[in-house]
Each structure stands twice: as structure tokens, then as C-alpha cells.
Amino acid sequence: INSAVAQDWPNKEIILVDDGSSDNSLAIAKSFECENIKVFHQKNQGGSAARNYGLMEAKGEYIQFLDADDLMPPDKISTQMPYLLDNPKWWIGWRWIRFKDDLDGIFEREGPHQSLRTDLKPVDWLNKRHTMLLHCWLTPKYLIEKAGFWDTKIIQNDDGEFFFRVIGNAQQVLYTDN
Numbered sequence: 418i419n420s421a422v423a424q425d426w427p428n429k430e431i432i433l434v435d436d437g438s439s440d441n442s443l444a445i446a447k448s449f450e451c452e453n454i455k456v457f458h459q460k461n462q463g464g465s466a467a468r469n470y471g472l473m474e475a476k477g478e479y480i481q482f483l484d485a486d487d488l489m490p491p492d493k494i495s496t497q498m499p500y501l502l503d504n505p506k507w508w509i510g511w512r513w514i515r516f517k518d519d520l521d522g523i524f525e526r527e528g529p530h531q532s533l534r535t536d537l538k539p540v541d542w543l544n545k546r547h548t549m550l551l552h553c554w555l556t557p558k559y560l561i562e563k564a565g566f567w568d569t570k571i572i573q574n575d576d577g578e579f580f581f582r583v584i585g586n587a588q589q590v591l592y593t594d595n
Contacts, residue, residue, distance in 0.1 A: 418446065420489045422454070424495070426494040430475065431449075433446040434459065436463065442485075457470060457474060463569065464575065468482060472558075472567075479498070480557075482551045482556075487550075497593060506589075508554065508557070509554070509590075510554050510590065
């Protein structure tokens with residue numbers, strides 16, 4: 418939540434969907450609630466259903482998905498937005514790093530695969546058969562509307578299936594390596 422709040426892009430709407438947590442997550446989320454941070458609760462239905470709920474509530478033209486275990490640097494959205502403002506049918510990804518307990522425990526593995534660290538036509542991206550983690554993408558809502566919502570019947574690789582449909586509706590897939 419803190420990394421979403423810390424984004425330096427000035428026009429942001431943060432939607433938190435609690436998917437039936439049994440711990441203190443809903444209370445923590447509610448402590449952030451304000452004019453531009455909305456909190457919703459649903460019975461446990463899984464990540465895809467929670468993302469769909471958030472999409473239905475979203476008013477913005479660009480969507481940044483973020484799971485509870487994801488972090489973003491404060492300039493992620495402000496770095497990606499200039500590319501998308503003039504190209505709303507494009508889709509843009511970002512580099513990622515896996516870490517353990519804290520940022521000092523960075524694993525050697527980072528992504529995406531080297532072959533994806535370039536701008537590509539959607540068909541070329543799909544032919545490479547690699548994916549990027551969900552929090553790497555900044556997605557025009559227009560592309561989501563064309564691709565359709567998350568498939569709640571898919572348990573594994575729901576993000577891969579969803580984003581491949583989004584890629585199929587994009588004119589260009591961009592990559593930033595900041």
C-alpha cells in the first residue's frame with residue numbers, strides 16, 4: 418500500500434480490494450482510506466475476482482495492478498505515463514527483481530527475459546512465450562475493455578492468460594528498463 422501511495426504521479430486513484438482475509442488486512446487497508454484511496458471487501462473468491470472488482474470501481478484511464486507482496490519505486494508510473502499519454506493503444510512493461518525478506522536480500526534472478534527488454538509488436542512478444550509479473554505493467558483501461566476481465570475460473574497463470582489477451586489487443590508493447 419505504501420508503494421502505491423508513494424507514487425509521484427499526481428493523478429492517482431488507489432483501490433484496495435480485501436478478498437476475505439482472516440487477519441488484520443482489512444483494518445490496515447481501512448486505515449489508509451481517504452478521498453483517493455477506496456477500500457472494498459468481498460468474500461474470498463481469489464485474485465482474479467478481486468482484480469475484476471477493482472476494475473469495476475476504477476474511474477481512471479490507466480490501470481496499475483499490484484498484489485500484496487509487490488513493491489514499486491515511487492517514479493514507476495510517472496516514468497511510464499509519458500509513453501502512454503500519446504499512445505493509448507500501447508502497453509508498457511518494467512524491469513523486476515525478486516527479493517526475500519527485505520531489499521537487501523535480492524535474489525540473482527531478475528526479469529524479464531533479455532529477449533523482452535525491447536519494444537516489440539504484440540505478435541513478436543507472444544511468439545517469445547515469456548511473461549512479466551503483473552505489477553510490471555501499466556495498462557490503458559481501453560485495452561482491458563477490449564480484452565475482457567480476468568477469467569475467475571483459471572487458478573494458475575491467470576495473469577499470463579489475462580495479459581496475453583491484453584497484448585493481443587495492443588498496437589505495440591513497450592519496455593522501460595529504469
